[in-house]
Amino acid sequence: MCGIVGLFLKDKSLEPKLGEMLSDMLVTLTDRGPDSAGIAIYGAGDRNHSKITIQSADPAHDFDGLAAELGARIGGKADIVVKSTHAVIEVPTAKVEAARDAILELRPSVRIMGVGEVIEIFKEVGLPADVVKRFDLTKMSGTHGIGHTRMATESAVTTMGAHPFSTGPDQCLVHNGSLSNHNNVRRELRREGMTFETENDTEVAAAFISNKMAHGDNLGGALEKTLTDLDGFFTFVVGTKNGFGVVRDPIACKPAVMAETDRYVAFGSEYRALANLPGIEDARVWEPEPSKVYFWEH
Structure with a gap:
């Protein structure tokens, strides 16, 4: 079906x-x-910033403090908008690959749903x-x-x-x-x-x-x-x-x-x-x- x-x-x-x-x-x-x-x-969206949509089975734990930790790790600003079990993180496009790697290191239980300048993915x-x-x-x-x-x-x-x-x-x-x-x-x-x-x-x-x-x-x-x-x-x-x-x-x-x-x-x-x-x-x-x-x- x-x-x-x-x-x-x-x-x-x-x-x-x-x-x-x-x-x-x-x-x-x-x-x-x-x-x-x-x-x-x-x-x-714009070419200077990219979005990383992530998912967690424990969002209260995984999303708390993530923006600050991620920003410090990549040397750039990271903004996060939480939506239930998902969050959309916006970072400078030049930092997006570094941010993706850092997210998985900082929060190993998080799953990445999608990455791009304009896309956001939500599924459950x-x-x-x-x-x-x-x-x-x-x-x-x-x-x-x-x-x-x-x-x-x-x-x-x-x-x-x-x-x-x-x-x-x-x-x-x-x-x-x-x-x-x-x-x-x-x-x-x-x-x-x-x-x-x-x-x-x-x-x-x-x-x-x-x-x-x-x-x-x-x-x-x-x-x-x-x-x-x-x-x-x-x-x-x-x-x-x-x-x-x-x-x-x-x-x-x-x-x-x-x-x-x-x-x-x-x-x-x-x-x-x-x-x-x-x-x-x-x-x-x-x-x-x-x-x-x-x-x-x-």
């Missing part, structure tokens, strides 16, 4: 409502994935409505975002097993389906120096796309290569700093629907996830074709 949603805004006046609209789409698909949920929001075990409420997602603004409701079939119900998965700066992926060759691909990517937090096949797909983009492909090109190098059945929705992309495998057995107006592009595993979007009655609605890459960029 599992449910995927995505929303790419063309109309800036909708940006303050991005979190509200995405949250409604996500909760609508609760019965496709009731065990965990997550959302990636692409919001405000529980019903989508509870996850939305926990992180106050309805109040978040941004240019685009993706989300996922999970029904675990091949790995445990854990926070780290929830989607989205991020393996590159400002990049993340959600997935509905199953990959048959993910262990082989994981081994190949490890030889190139990539690391993995889980045994989830979706993390491998995220790493594969990130690797291709790091080697010069744009989002469209990286998604094209999933069709030749990844085996199985899948629908991928990917977010990057500037864009939003969708691809389905050649069989396309997983449900998917898209809608586009002059104000937004939306994706849902089912149409009902899109039904409350403004102007949906006038949208061009279609089912994405198998083996065809769709992507939009600002």
